[in-house]
Amino acid sequence: MNRLRVWAVVSSTIALLGFAFGPGWWLYDVTFYSSNDIPDPIVISAAIWLGWLWIGVFCVTPWFVGWQALWLLLGAPFALGWPFLWVFIARACSLAGNCQ
Numbered sequence: 698m699n700r701l702r703v704w705a706v707v708s709s710t711i712a713l714l715g716f717a718f719g720p721g722w723w724l725y726d727v728t729f730y731s732s733n734d735i736p737d738p739i740v741i742s743a744a745i746w747l748g749w750l751w752i753g754v755f756c757v758t759p760w761f762v763g764w765q766a767l768w769l770l771l772g773a774p775f776a777l778g779w780p781f782l783w784v785f786i787a788r789a790c791s792l793a794g795n796c797q
Contacts, residue, residue, distance in 0.1 A: 701762045705769060708754050712772030715747035719779025738796035744779045745794040751776035 718740055751772065758766040783790045790796040 701765045701768070704754070704758045704762060704766070708751065708758070708769045708772050708776075711747055711751045711754060712776035715744055715751060715776040715779065718747060719744040738790075741779070741783050741790055741796045742794035745784065745790060745792075745796075748777050748780035749794075 755766070755769050755773075758769060780790075783796070784792060
């Protein structure tokens, strides 16, 4: 159970950072252009790379904790929501984090 906690903390931290670089910055209007409310491409790229990092942690965790790794899916909306929006719905970025 102790190993699961370590992986859960790592996964949650990445998910929190992914949320902070995505919707969190949008909520506070920190890095948006004032003319059209489009987020800074650097912020979106960072959110996409944090999403990839979260996916990597999620894929590695089952080797250490088994089926208990499914608990990490609770962080998926926070880590993957913003990248999913900009890659698949808005089509403004590539899977590699290259944004227009």
